[in-house]
Amino acid sequence: MNKNFKENISVVLSGEAGQGIQTIENLLTRILKDDGFNVFATKEYMSRIRGGSNSTEIRVGEYAVRSHSSNIDILIPLTKESVEHLKDTISSETIIIADMKNLKIDYSNAVDVPFFDIAKEIGNRIYSNIVAAGTILALFSTEKEIIYSRMKKIFAKKPELIDKNIEAVNRGYEIGEKIKNSGIIKIEIEKNSKIKDNILINGSEAVALGAMAGGCDSVFSYPMTPGTGVLLSLAQYSKSFGILVEQAEDEIAAINMAIGGWYAGARSMVTTSGGGFALMEEGVSLSGMIETPVVIHIAQRPGPATGLPTRTAQEDLNLALYSGHGEFPRAIYAPGNLEQALKLSRIAFETADEYQIPVFILTDQYFVDSYYNIEKTDLSEVRNENRITETREDYKRYILTENGISPRGIPGYGKGLVIVDSDEHDEYGHLTENLDIRIKMNDKRLSKLDLLRKNALEPEILGDDDYKNLIVCWGSNYETLKESLKNLKNTKTAMIHFPQLYPLNYDFKKYFEKAEKIISVENNATGQFSNLLKLELDAEIHERILKYDGTPFSAEELTERIKKAI
Amino acid sequence: MGNRIELFARNDEKEMDIAWCPGCGNFSILNILKAALSEMEEITPENMVLVSGIGQAAKIPHYFRTNTFNGLHGRSLPVAQMIKAVNPELHVISESGEGDMYGEGGNHFIHAIRRNPDITNLVHDNMIYGLTKGQASPTTQKGTVTPVQINGVFLEQFNPIATAITMGATFVARASSGDPAQTKEIIKKAIRHKGYALVDILQPCVTFNKINTYKWFKENSYYLDENYNSENKMKALEIAFNTEKLALGIIYKNEDKKAFHEQLTIYKENKEPLFKRKHNIKELESFINSKI
Ligand SMILES: Cc1ncc(C[n+]2csc(CCOP(=O)(O)OP(=O)(O)O)c2C)c(N)n1
Ligand SMILES: [Mg+2]
Numbered sequence: 001m002n003k004n005f006k007e008n009i010s011v012v013l014s015g016e017a018g019q020g021i022q023t024i025e026n027l028l029t030r031i032l033k034d035d036g037f038n039v040f041a042t043k044e045y046m047s048r049i050r051g052g053s054n055s056t057e058i059r060v061g062e063y064a065v066r067s068h069s070s071n072i073d074i075l076i077p078l079t080k081e082s083v084e085h086l087k088d089t090i091s092s093e094t095i096i097i098a099d100m101k102n103l104k105i106d107y108s109n110a111v112d113v114p115f116f117d118i119a120k121e122i123g124n125r126i127y128s129n130i131v132a133a134g135t136i137l138a139l140f141s142t143e144k145e146i147i148y149s150r151m152k153k154i155f156a157k158k159p160e161l162i163d164k165n166i167e168a169v170n171r172g173y174e175i176g177e178k179i180k181n182s183g184i185i186k187i188e189i190e191k192n193s194k195i196k197d198n199i200l201i202n203g204s205e206a207v208a209l210g211a212m213a214g215g216c217d218s219v220f221s222y223p224m225t226p227g228t229g230v231l232l233s234l235a236q237y238s239k240s241f242g243i244l245v246e247q248a249e250d251e252i253a254a255i256n257m258a259i260g261g262w263y264a265g266a267r268s269m270v271t272t273s274g275g276g277f278a279l280m281e282e283g284v285s286l287s288g289m290i291e292t293p294v295v296i297h298i299a300q301r302p303g304p305a306t307g308l309p310t311r312t313a314q315e316d317l318n319l320a321l322y323s324g325h326g327e328f329p330r331a332i333y334a335p336g337n338l339e340q341a342l343k344l345s346r347i348a349f350e351t352a353d354e355y356q357i358p359v360f361i362l363t364d365q366y367f368v369d370s371y372y373n374i375e376k377t378d379l380s381e382v383r384n385e386n387r388i389t390e391t392r393e394d395y396k397r398y399i400l401t402e403n404g405i406s407p408r409g410i411p412g413y414g415k416g417l418v419i420v421d422s423d424e425h426d427e428y429g430h431l432t433e434n435l436d437i438r439i440k441m442n443d444k445r446l447s448k449l450d451l452l453r454k455n456a457l458e459p460e461i462l463g464d465d466d467y468k469n470l471i472v473c474w475g476s477n478y479e480t481l482k483e484s485l486k487n488l489k490n491t492k493t494a495m496i497h498f499p500q501l502y503p504l505n506y507d508f509k510k511y512f513e514k515a516e517k518i519i520s521v522e523n524n525a526t527g528q529f530s531n532l533l534k535l536e537l538d539a540e541i542h543e544r545i546l547k548y549d550g551t552p553f554s555a556e557e558l559t560e561r562i563k564k565a566i
Numbered sequence: 567m568g569n570r571i572e573l574f575a576r577n578d579e580k581e582m583d584i585a586w587c588p589g590c591g592n593f594s595i596l597n598i599l600k601a602a603l604s605e606m607e608e609i610t611p612e613n614m615v616l617v618s619g620i621g622q623a624a625k626i627p628h629y630f631r632t633n634t635f636n637g638l639h640g641r642s643l644p645v646a647q648m649i650k651a652v653n654p655e656l657h658v659i660s661e662s663g664e665g666d667m668y669g670e671g672g673n674h675f676i677h678a679i680r681r682n683p684d685i686t687n688l689v690h691d692n693m694i695y696g697l698t699k700g701q702a703s704p705t706t707q708k709g710t711v712t713p714v715q716i717n718g719v720f721l722e723q724f725n726p727i728a729t730a731i732t733m734g735a736t737f738v739a740r741a742s743s744g745d746p747a748q749t750k751e752i753i754k755k756a757i758r759h760k761g762y763a764l765v766d767i768l769q770p771c772v773t774f775n776k777i778n779t780y781k782w783f784k785e786n787s788y789y790l791d792e793n794y795n796s797e798n799k800m801k802a803l804e805i806a807f808n809t810e811k812l813a814l815g816i817i818y819k820n821e822d823k824k825a826f827h828e829q830l831t832i833y834k835e836n837k838e839p840l841f842k843r844k845h846n847i848k849e850l851e852s853f854i855n856s857k858i
Contacts, residue, residue: 244830253644257647263649264615
């Protein structure tokens, strides 16, 4: 069963909630990155705090690996049940490294390591995960100095734990070296010393940091998986960066708080998931009517109702697109990778501020929970101008202008008064039932859509310039499709990814006109974006590759499905 | 003084098309509020915000000259709290009917109190849904027949005073639209209170509430004694639970609690409102790039 890994490898750790799978994920990805490998990690977990079966997949590569793989090269289970749980993804090629005796696992392609006995010798069964981490690191030939220095950072706040954990790593490492020397597993992936300076963040952090680059100074939220990650990140950064973080009593309060914040000069956001957002809809309409900006992050999960709380989906595009009663403009962004999340979350604030509308950042569970190394960011071009105007005595909040945008004043800044009303209103903001004014105001609000459309972000096209087949995707499928496209090695095929889902510039139609066959890829059952493309650009999607079982596409799976579709 | 009252009057006051019925208690509350504010030199139309929801009472900002946020039905408290939180230099009043505050906005009412934001919560309590033409509100008396509650209301009456005290409110008062002089004084104290202040203002609805009339309110309320100690919580609760005769005045007050914004870390070192702050992009960049 000797195996050599040259380009990349996927290592899966599985166990039950509470066994510290998260800890080794954090440890391993950071140490391997310090050592010069590209790393990617994504987790899959159940909606419970203890028990069940959770797993984390770590991919390590010479080139950037940024998507989920359905292939397990090495599996390290910490429970017997978690092997059962993963049986569909374990192949005859998978090598299991496990405490076979203690877990009572019977598997031919296995390396038996008494993780639990070693952990007990160190003092407690809980060290078994760290012993396993040591074994893996030895297989990658990572130097001990690199391991120790990262561990010291991770355990900086709990120095009493460091000695035992280093002992555990060392014990695991010894065994790993034996496995390596026996030739059973040989990892020969090239390292690149530049990678150690890369940053390592997940999707939630990227959205939060991007928002901060857009000037986000306040967040209002009611916890809901998977939207909570952004709230947690902002809370963590709040002290150093002066961010007001308030947990609202419900989502209705959250969005009204955010709109109140913007009205008084703050730059606020809300973060939630589909179910929580459903409660915010009235607020979206309010933002549209009073032309007070708001930024809404929705991390999608499968519905309807409570659905699958910890799984992934792209089912709430329609919800975001059609949310709120009445007709008014909005913008929807959906980052495809971490770099885009940093950028688009910032742009979301700029767009909200400039057009005075609700702006959405649409992500999903898979996106917010995955992380990988990216290059350092450069914000030197970011200007972050606040568009708030100092009011004059005769200030009219809704003065009619050429492009529909009225200068936005805030209370307490200038000599004027700032009057906003959720009823139809006149230029001053006072309630009116004058139907001529109604038409003028409705036209004014909607006219901002023309400008938004004109300035819509360009989609990105990758692959053969001279394509016959065009594969469309949005959001987190970007990196997966990119990898599939590479696997496909098919000429005449390209992919197109939309960082902005709505509105679209009618000019984007040209990308579809060139193609003979158009295929879409979405994590939902009805092809919501495919339908929108028809509506907005009159683009006909010939084949839809859809997935709605709560798990993300893997590159391998997507490659196969594209092959069939072409 | 006269000049200051005019400060809060719209300059097109004469042409205003007011949506209230003749004789409505809202007129009196509007005048009382103007009078109260005109006697508070620290407040100007420019440094205050009147936040309201939807209903007849919630239209009050439109007959006023000040910064206004007339938002959604039931949602004025979340908005008002965060206006104050992001700019503590503003004086913030959250004002609506009792259906708006205690019904649609009931959850916000409970939790706003827990935060103790430095805002004033004025509730026009006419014990009926006025704007939607006379359905029962949370404070409608048992037995009241309406076009919806055709057999008479049998739900327990909501007790805003007791609820507010129980949730830890730091200023709880009841007033009457029929007594401008005393109500004005109560409202002034409520506005000057550092923290959340509730004033439940009894108000007749001349069109839809034929039970709780001017006369009824007069006969069924009394003013707390001058020597009443409003800092005794248990005593205050006892008074709050007496719904036979409604107490008027400051029923409970606690001046020792910090206001919401005073506890926020954003104001620990920097007292400036958020909109005046410059974001340090360079610092953020190096922070992001330190996440290695
Ligand atoms: C979400 C929503 N639901 C219902 C309404 C309809 N509505 C407007 S005001 C109101 C009740 C008004 O009662 P109250 O708040 O006591 O004000 P009043 O008119 O008595 O002053 C209702 C039900 C609305 N505007 N919005
Ligand atoms: Mg009412």
